[in-house]
C-alpha cells in the first residue's frame with residue numbers, strides 16, 4: 001500500500017444520505033476476480049445513461065451530464081464530500097476499490113457504515129467523520145465555488161479549508177500509523193504468531209468441541 | 212467519555228453483556244489504544260468476495276492458518292434453473308470456477324454447485340451445525356449477522372479481512388458499544404420475524420445501530436424459532452450494526468443437536484454447559500436500550516429505497532412535504548421518484564409485477580411453509596409476470612419437496628427453483644427489468660438491487676405470497 005501523504009485537492013459533493021454500496025459499485029462488476037479496474041464503473045447507474053455490464057466498453061456509453069463526477073473539475077476530484085451513513089449495505093470491498101481507483105483518497109461525511117469504514121483503510125482511502133454542521137458548511141462552500149479545494153493533513157488530523165480554517169478529526173492510532181507508513185496489517189499480525197498459538201493452545205483445551 | 216465509563220463499569224462492577232462475554236473469550240491480545248486481535252472460529256467463504264483474498268495469499272506465499280475453520284460454497288452466481296449444463300454467463304462461471312480451484316488447491320471444504328448441501332452461505336452454516344453458540348463467525352458478506360441468532364458473534368468483513376483471517380485466524384478489531392432491543396409482549400396473528408425486524412429498523416433507522424452490537428431480547432424474540440431469530444439477526448446490518456445477537460436457550464440447543472458439524476457426543480454436555488452461560492447478566496449495562504411493543508407491530512411493507520422506509524400494510528406512502536429535515540425530505544423525494552410512487556398512496560393498492568420468495572433472510576423451510584399456506588388453493592394473479600420460490604439450500608428444497616410444498620407452489624403458478632441468492636441481488640439471470648415492481652422477501656430495497664431500475668418492496672414470505680395471488684399488497688390477517 002502507498003504511504004498516505006498530505007495533499008490538497010478538489011472536493012466533489014455527493015449530496016444525499018445513505019449512499020449504499022450497490023450505488024457505489026453495482027453488483028454486476030463484483031463478478032471480477034481482480035482487485036483493480038473498478039474506477040470506470042464507480043457510481044455506474046448514476047454516471048451513465050446506458051446500462052453497463054462487465055466487458056462493455058464504457059467509452060461507448062452515454063454519460064449523464066448532470067451527474068457530478070461527469071463534470072469538470074469534479075472528474076478530477078480526490079475528496080468526496082458526502083452525507084450521513086455513507087457506504088451502507090454490503091461488505092463488498094469493491095466499493096472502496098472503485099472509489100480509490102477513480103482517484104479518491106478521502107471521503108468526508110457525518111457518519112459512515114461500519115464495514116465500509118473499516119474496509120477503506122485497507123486500500124489507503126481515508127474516511128473522515130466531521131460533525132453535521134461542519135459538513136453542511138463545507139457543502140455550502142463547495143456549491144459557492146466549483147473549484148473548491150481542501151487540504152488534508154493526516155499527521156495533524158486536520159482538514160484545512162482554503163480560508164485557512166482547520167477542522168480536526170479523530171482516527172485510531174493504529175490505523176493512522178498503518179496509513180502513514182503504508183503498512184499491510186497481515187504482516188503486522190503475523191509478528192504476533194506466537195501469541196496466537198499460545199491462545200489456541202489454551203482455547204482448545206477449554207473448548208475441545210471446537211477442535 | 213461517558214462511553215468509556217460504561218465500559219469500565221462493564222468490565223469491573225456491572226455484569227457482562229452477551230457480546231462482552233463472547234468478545235472476551237476471543238481476545239488474543241489488546242493494544243494500548245483498545246484495538247484487539249480477535250480470534251475467529253468459523254470462516255464462511257463464497258465466490259464473490261474471496262478470489263482477491265486467495266490471490267493475495269498466493270502472491271505473498273502465505274499458508275492458511277486453520278483450514279478446518281473454513282466452509283465454502285458458491286451461492287451468488289449460481290443459476291437457479293437447470294444446472295446440468297453448468298453456468299452460461301462466462302463471467303459468473305469464471306468466478307465460481309475460481310472458488311472451486313482455490314478450495315481444491317488449498318484443500319478446503321466446499322459444497323460445490325452440484326452438491327445437495329449447496330445453498331446460500333448463511334443458510335448452510337446453521338443447517339450444518341457449523342455455526343455454534345459462543346463462536347466468532349465471519350464471512351465476506353454483510354449478512355453474516357444472521358449467525359448471531361445462535362449467541363455467536365458474527366459479522367461481515369471485506370476482502371482484505373477475508374485474507375487476514377485466512378492467514379492469521381484473527382482480525383484486528385475495535386470493540387463495539389452495546390445496544391439492546393427488547394421486543395416486549397407477543398406479536399399478533401400473521402406478524403412474523405420479518406415484520407418485527409422491519410419495524411425495529413423503521414424505529415431506529417438504517418444508521419441507528421452504527422457502532423453497536425445489538426442484542427435482541429424480550430418475550431417476542433424468545434418466542435421465535437431459530438429460523439425466525441435468524442431472520443431478525445440477518446437484517447441487523449440493515450439497521451447499521453455489524454452484529455446482532457440473541458441469547459442461547461433450549462430452542463438454540465435443540466436446533467443444533469444432531470447436525471453434522473455439532474460437537475461430538477463425548478463433548479456435547481460440556482459444550483451445552485458452556486452455551487448455557489451465553490446470555491447477558493441481569494445487571495449488565497447497555498450503552499443504548501430500545502424497547503418495542505410487539506402487540507403494536509403490523510405486517511410491514513417498505514415503500515422506498517432504504518429498509519428504514521417502511522410502513523404497516525394498511526398505511527399510506529408518506530409525504531416528503533410533512534418532513535421538516537431537508538436532507539431527509541429530499542431523500543424521500545428521490546425514493547418516491549425512483550419507486551414510481553405518489554405520496555399518500557395506500558400501500559395495499561399498489562400492484563406488483565414480480566414476486567421473489569427467497570434469500571438468506573427468508574428461504575428456510577418455515578418461510579416456505581408460511582408462503583405455501585397462502586398459495587395453497589389459490590392462483591398467481593394475472594398481472595404478476597413471475598413469482599419465484601428459491602429455497603435457501605438443497606436440503607431445504609428436499610425437505611419442502613418431501614412435504615409437497617413444491618406442488619403447492621407449482622399448482623398455484625409459482626416457479627420452483629434451485630437454491631442460491633437469485634433475485635436477492637440479481638447477479639445470476641434472475642432479475643427485474645427497469646421499472647418493474649417486486650414484492651420480495653429479501654433484505655435490501657436499494658436502487659438497482661434486484662436489477663437496474665427495478666423497484667423492491669420488502670415483505671415477509673406470507674405477505675409476498677399474498678401479493679402474488681392477489682396481484683397487490685394485501686393484509687394477510689384478513690385471509691383465512
Ligand code: SF4
Pocket residue numbers: 286287331332333352354570571572631632635636653654
Ligand atoms: S441471499 Fe442476498 S443478502 Fe443473502 S448472501 Fe445472498 S445476495 Fe447476500
